[in-house]
Amino acid sequence: MIRKKTDQVSRIQDIRSSWFYFLTELVQQLKILNNFVKLLQSSYGVWIFLASAVIVQAVFVFCVANGILSSNYYDMGRLYILLILAVSFTIFRMGPAGILDLLRPMLVWRVSIQWYLFALFWLALFAIGVLFFKNLLNGDGFKAIPLTFDLFSNLSLMKGIVLNSIIEEIVWIGLALTMLQKKYSVFVSSQILAIFWYLWWVPVILYGRSVIPGLPLPILWFHYLGIAATCAWVYYFTKSGLIVALMQTLTNALSLIVPILPHLSDLTTYTIFIIGKFAFALLLFVIFGPKPLLRKINMVRQTA
Secondary structure (H helix, E strand, O other), X not given: OHHHHHHHHHHHHHHHHHHHHHHHHHHHHHHHHHHHXXXXXXXXXXXXXXXXXXXXXXXXXXXXXXXXXXXXHHHHHHHHHHHHHHHHHHHHHHOOOHHHHHHHHHHXXXXXXXXXXXXXXXXXXXXXXXXXXXXXXOOOOOOOOOOOOHHHHOHHHHHHHHHXXXXXXXXXXXXXXXXXXXXXXXXXXXXXXHHHHHHHHHHHHHHOOXXXXXXXXXXXXXXHHHHHHHHHHHHHHHOOHHHHXXXXXXXXXXXXXXXXXXXXXXXXXXXXXXXXXXXXXXXXXXXXXXXXOOOOOOOOOOOO
């Protein structure tokens, strides 16, 4: 009888010990989670997000390239993963309400018509101008520049371009750029963003699927320096993610309309186009601001 009671007491103590261990571990895990959330909410948060985006992208492309994941997930999967990462990061930092702040700029459409015109036509006109001057130097300035509009009849391709542009605006401009601007000037923030944006694309270029052929990596880096600066400039003055997404859609579609890419023109022409695009973005900042370019000012116009 005494032995039976002793066994019961022993079992009760074991149960209590197990629950105590479980609760202790739970508290420790909650403390770790709390510290992690505090880290994301600190000035290091944006760097954690940018580094995570690049690393997750590299791992995903590696898994697809080596048959670990089905290639069916590749085209849009990498974009959805980027969006999920951004949404998760926002929830950890700001709670579920932060998602509304992340998406709100996409609803800003009441801006001057000049911004819609700029978003729709500036890069196409610039590319056509480069090709015109190339023909002019070759003694054939009035040679017709063949434009191709077949992509507009390919609904699947257009859907991919539009979704890609919307997700890139939400993640890179709405989230990452806005966070960088808390510490750096608009221009410097855009150039930091361009580095990570470029690094995010490097695994895709190396894998070589669903990308334009013949894109040299150094030139691609300059491409994102110009694109990020132009997006940041437009976003600063309009506060509209919609305008930036529209501009990105036309930027992504341009290579399928105007023969400016290396395999359609030549590498020299494409290099001049890319460097000229960055110079144009820099000129926008020099002429119209915001200034100073390299030093953060006290009041930065940005969305919440």
